[in-house]
Amino acid sequence: MSRFGSIAAQIKPIIFVVGICFLLLLILLWWSESRPRPWTQAEKSILKTLNIANLPVLKPDPSNAVADNLHAAKFGQSLFFDTRLSGNGKVACATCHQPQRRFSDGLSKAVALGQSQRNTPSIVGSAYSPWLYWDGRKDSQWSQALSPLEDPAEQGSNRMYLARLISNDSFYAKTYVELFGELPDFNDTSRFPENAGPMSYPLWNQAWLNMTAADQYLLSQVFANLGKVLAAYERKLMPGPARFDEYVNAVLHEDDTVPAKELFNSQEIEGLRLFIGEAGCLQCHNGPLLSNNEFHNTGLLPFPGEVPDQGRSKGVEILKNDPFNCLGPFSDEMSHQCQEFTYMRTGSVVLGSMRTPSLRNLGGTAPYMHKGQLSTLAQVMEHYNAAPLALIGHNEAKPLGLSKKQLGQLELFLNTLDAPLSTADEWLLKPDSSTLGNVTE
Template sequence: MLLAVLVAGCERPQFSEAEKRTVASLALSALPPLKPDTTNRYADDPGAAALGATLFFDFSLSRNGTVACSTCHQIGQQFQDGLPQGMGVGRTNRRTQPLAGVAFSPWFFWDGRRDSLWSQALVPLENPLEQAGNRAAYARYVKARFGERYERIFGPLPDFAGIPASASPLGSVAEQSAWSGMSDGQRDDINRVFANIGKALAAFQRSIMPKETRFDRFAAALAAGKEPKDDAVFSAEEIQGLKLFIGKANCSTCHNGPLFTDHAFHNTGVPPVADLPPDRGRIDAVAQVDADPFNCLGVFRDGGPEACGELKFMVRDKPELIRAYKTPSLRAVAGRPPYMHAGQFGSLEEVVAHYAKAPLSVEGVSEVHPMQLSERERVALVAFLKTLSP
């Protein structure tokens, strides 16, 4: 009898056919080819990507010459920075997001206030807390430093005669005044160069993809009906965590697909940070994306308006949008604490504890309900999450 019990205890947990299908849907091998971005005709242009890479690491694309895109999106940190809130020229209000697989998303930033990768890339350039520059100065800089490269990709640069050195509809009073004093044609010329800077940056960022992980190797073996080998062998604890993730804990309701995200917005009762400005998430972002001159329906979009379905049918005023934030990808999640949109939790254990308790939201209604997870189950869930790293 004792021998039978010991043998039974050594048997590997079995997965149902439904569980196998769910696990397969999460594997990196299920990631479809990246669709062309018809709003950016340069999205897959190698020359644009090369220029974008140069600009991404260029500290001159900031007001004080000390901040680049790579300041917050660091290669060695999964293209993020490990801080609770990003630090550019000043301290921002939210956590820097990693970039692996970012081009698969229909919305950008934690609140989705931009609807394309290229329009997203423009925001930090003029944000006073990030790179804090202005579009006229950027256009002049690109012409002076990269004029020949730019023109090989995008065509002739405009004549900047009579255009102020610094001007933008955003920024300082002087910059806004200079912008207002320009002609419509001059403003359009600057905006076109500015949009192309974003399109080059997006072409580079499209190349940043997630790497295969232990989980992917385990999922491949499971799908093939084979015993996993080497580091693809999951411990009993990791298998329990996986089963919880796709089952009892309901994590895969939102963290689904090969990128472990539904790309949607959810209020999960995450508390605000006391010393940061009020942040209502998605509900305040819809007006911003509608008003953005670089959005999919704007004149700087390449291609036709048929690509703009997400913007045309965007949910704009439902109460569910209050304090709703985009579901982050969980790929390589163990290596990038702290967590949530403003770094509210310092560890995966704290994140799991939050979802188990499911506190009420300070505004709006949280979608999360309390989970009855034992301490052992919480540990197992964290153990599984660690398998999502290369």
């Protein structure tokens, strides 16, 4: 008994020391686990490509002669918020593209005069995209801006009515003449009816068909010019630096005043690591705007009551036949280069594909996807994790096999991309009618 007691007394300190060591090891493990692995040089160079500071200077739009004209932008801003540009006088561009929602509307599918076919995309940063709309059926901002004006489900107006509206409004008429020269005289009602325009109500369409080709051309030119001033305004809408960009700056310049760890928590860091690595998001969401502006089929289910949307494969056909495309008579592109248009991918390779949206406007742009099929980012993460079979064409995404925790980390990271626009506040409001025409900037 006493012998056993002496052995126990000898062993006690050893057990104590081993125990302490074990505890220390556990603490060390926990500490190293909770401390994110530092970024490798390769990862840092990827992060750099996503930084908004690396957004290139916006190239001129050769198809739009007034794209960078300040007067045109002011004119466009007024038109953007003007509800008179609609069939019932109640719908403006800003009805669906709401500044406080990153120029989107928070609906699955847009609702104006009727319900439109797809989800309202944000306009912010869209000047960088060679393609507009989910299916890329427009190849310039100015051409895109024309469609909703005449779409019966959207603003439901017609180009004859709009041209008259411009010539009867003193500010609009004055600015128009300064930018584009004299407006045609619309007083001759035998040549120019009250309402006329193709692709709208049968009565207006018939009136349009009754016009001479020369008058149709005159009218379409005025119409196209309205698109061009709207585009001049929309070119000003640009995303601002987000917490993500601050973090990247801190990571890249370690001597910066704000240390990186104060900007991102470990969950967000792991989310970013997944984003640029295992989750494969960069395949489509790359560059400072986090979009490759290309078309991809990601196997989304159709909207209830609808057949699967063919997306780009139909968009290409519409674009080819659009008189307002880059090669058309209303484009200011004189050299007829239009490389994007000339070399676009067509046919079954793009079946069911939609344009990759920028991830810089996620805040306020839910529900997501081309028909707003997914209402939360969590659902979007689950969708890409599962990568289901596409009903038409082929889902280009592959199942990721990420855990719930990892999907949560990705979502937390995506939220760090949200930021107010870099555009000055005066551009984000309906302009005060008393200041119309006073171009200050």
